[in-house]
Amino acid sequence: MRYDSIIWDFDGTLFDTYPAMCRDLRRTMEGLGFSFTEAELLERFTVSRGAVLAYCAERTGMTAEEVDRVYRAWVTEHGQPTAYPFPGVPDFLARFQAAGGRNFVFTHRSGSVHDYLAGAGLTAYFTEVTSAGTAFARKPDPAGNLYLMETHGLDPRRTLAVGDRELDILAGKRAGADTCLFSAAPGETAADYVITDLSELYALVGLEE
CATH class of the missing domain: 3.40.50.1000 (HAD superfamily/HAD-like)
Structure with a gap:
């Protein structure tokens, strides 16, 4: 070889984990009153986790660290998505x-x-x-x-x-x-x-x- x-x-x-990760991040943001599409999140996820967190932070006025914290809390509560x-x-x-x-x-x-x-x-x-x-x-x-x-x-x-x-x-x-x-x-x-x-x-x- x-x-x-x-x-x-x-x-x-x-x-193939990205679709479920985008779905869960969208739900997390919706719980805070912010609307995102899974497509726009996927576009950034495929660059890096940091890129999607920064995008959400820019759109919401939060820091990337805050977005990451609430997302991780959501996953802890609901469990890792099936993939x-x-x-x-x-x-x-x-x-x-x-x-x-x-x-x-x-x-x-x-x-x-x-x-x-x-x-x-x-x-x-x-x-x-x-x-x-x-x-x-x-x-x-x-x-x-x-x-x-x-x-x-x-x-x-x-x-x-x-x-x-x-x-x-x-x-x-x-x-x-x-x-x-x-x-x-x-x-x-x-x-x-x-x-x-x-x-x-x-x-x-x-x-x-």
Whole structure:
């Protein structure tokens, strides 16, 4: 295979979580008397969490920190939204692992990432899952990627970082890995590869679909 290690992003890459996140943020804002559409929130979510929080703050007169706090409180009260892997994810993870590849996750999501993976029966396909937060700076800082590469002895030339946002790409490149942007509507990007469907990864990494 061309690559024997993949560092995955989670939200918007492995799991289709953005629609539910936008729905819940819209409901949070409605509870405060502010109206947003899920489409306008999604447009910012696909840039970064910070971008959507800043947009809501600008529209409401709140700070981004205040928006984040009330949103997190809403999720704590109502629970994490239901979300599922993108089509083809379980099969690819299993095939890549069976061929000798190792899967990793570096995500901005906290401990709930483990609940989602376990709920979908995918935990065993990952060598390590790590999150930004107190231990690592948020992307595009490469700290989390570098940690995984150094801890597990990953060869940057045979490591692919896959994500749906440019900050994922920049974090991967700054760690020395090749990068792949997964996006249905890709724009200008620094990624080495761009795919619009995860099935394209088979040929990219050197696996037969």
